[in-house]
Amino acid sequence: MTQKTLKAAVLGASGYTGAETVRLLRNHPHVEAVAATGNALAGQKLSSIFPHLGGRGDLDVIKAEDVRWDEIDVAFGCLPHGTSQDLIETLPSNVKIVDLSSDYRFRDPVAYSKAYGREHIAPERTASAIYGLSEHAAESLKGADLVACPGCYPTAILMVLLPLMSPLIIDTDSIIIDAKSGASGAGRGLKEGNLFCEVTEGTHAYGVGTHRHTPEIEQELNLRAGKSDIEVTFTPHLLPMARGEHVTCHLRGDVHDVQAALEAAYANQPFVTVLPLGSPPPDTRHVRGTNDCRIAVYPDRVKGRVIVIGVIDNLVKGSSGQAIQNLNLMMGWDQALGLDVLVPLFP
Incomplete structure (x- = not known):
């Protein structure tokens, strides 16, 4: 049976973790980044912001409200804390969420508000999100719809x-x-x-x-x-x-x-x-x-x-790479899929 390719949106693609997520997804055999959001820089090519992302798979940076969400399978949240939950809580239920911000990491929403200075708009969601430290959460990640990636x-x-x-x-x-x-x-x-x-x-x-x-x-x-x-x-x-x-x-x-x-x-x-x-x-x-x-x-x-x-x-294990590792575990795939091609850069 042919493996379905997941369509991914990268929220906040104009930041470092967003750009790194787009870069790493180009190695993934079953996931394709098809939407890159960045409200302040909407209208530009992603390669004009990050020239190293030119060539195959270059994307137009668009506003989040212009994404065709009915065609998206998974969203990688690469936005700052606060901004992330404000957008994620508007997304349709068919979209799996892998959030790289701090917005869903705390089981206790009161602890979140103390640390980040604002109340969570969906306290029941942050309480139930899976904390995605991949090697220690593999079983919990299977079939999950909302994963909070740990801080670096x-x-x-x-x-x-x-x-x-x-x-x-x-x-x-x-x-x-x-x-x-x-x-x-x-x-x-x-x-x-x-x-x-x-x-x-x-x-x-x-x-x-x-x-x-x-x-x-x-x-x-x-x-x-x-x-x-x-x-x-x-x-x-x-x-x-x-x-x-x-x-x-x-x-x-x-x-x-x-x-x-x-x-x-x-x-x-x-x-x-x-x-x-x-x-x-x-x-x-x-x-x-x-x-x-x-x-x-x-x-x-x-x-x-x-x-x-x-x-x-x-930016990889502490952020975008771990996010993709989490998606692999959510989908029941080999956790190394798309990441095992990475060799350390030296010097």
Whole structure:
């Protein structure tokens, strides 16, 4: 039987995650991007905004209301928080949703409003959405109609920490996360802090003690551990590079137990590599442009403490690649479909 090709709309295609979603879908044998929305830039070719997307499959950027929604099977929401739910809640029920914004990540709509400063317009939908950390949600994703893709920092961090939560093998009172991201993680909007002269030749922390991804991370750790009191110390930093995410998690536990738990969790996962103990630390360049995650475990010089490092590409595994991986699982396909052709870009 011939496999039906799904028709996809990419909402917010003029942003980095939207453009990356369009790029990656060109590798997919069963999904075709047929609509690209971007209200502010409607009327342009997508290739005029992103020249690297020229040639085969170039799209006209149109307003969301001009999409022929009766012909669309799946929408990838690549819009900012708030804007995403406002549009998604107007879409017809025949359209499956893979949302890359923060709008459907919180089970508790009150937690969402505290983190993002506005009430959710469809609290029952955010409470029932599937949290799409692909490797940990495969069964829940089957047949789902609304999937919330994790944030890029939570993706890298939860890939490291979730396998240690059940059974619980670390002290949850002393989790410290030092995280670093490339500038694309801040989006494509014109912001003074993202200008070349503001970013290059330096690094700085931001959202210190207040970053909005922290409650998302804590939500998932508590759910997995069956607890309600896990809190983490999370400090993100901006690095002068375009893409990549590096997280260093400082934990209290046994290094061999942590290594064994991670190896067991990801033994059959195509996109996750747990390096052998004693390996050189993973580098963001080792996963650049791919849907891969690399994790390495080290004993700290302080007895009883463990250091775990994880690296991903924030635009692929931390965003658009994971979104496509989620769609594959929703449809009952091989989760690697369309993504297994990606090889790291080096240098």
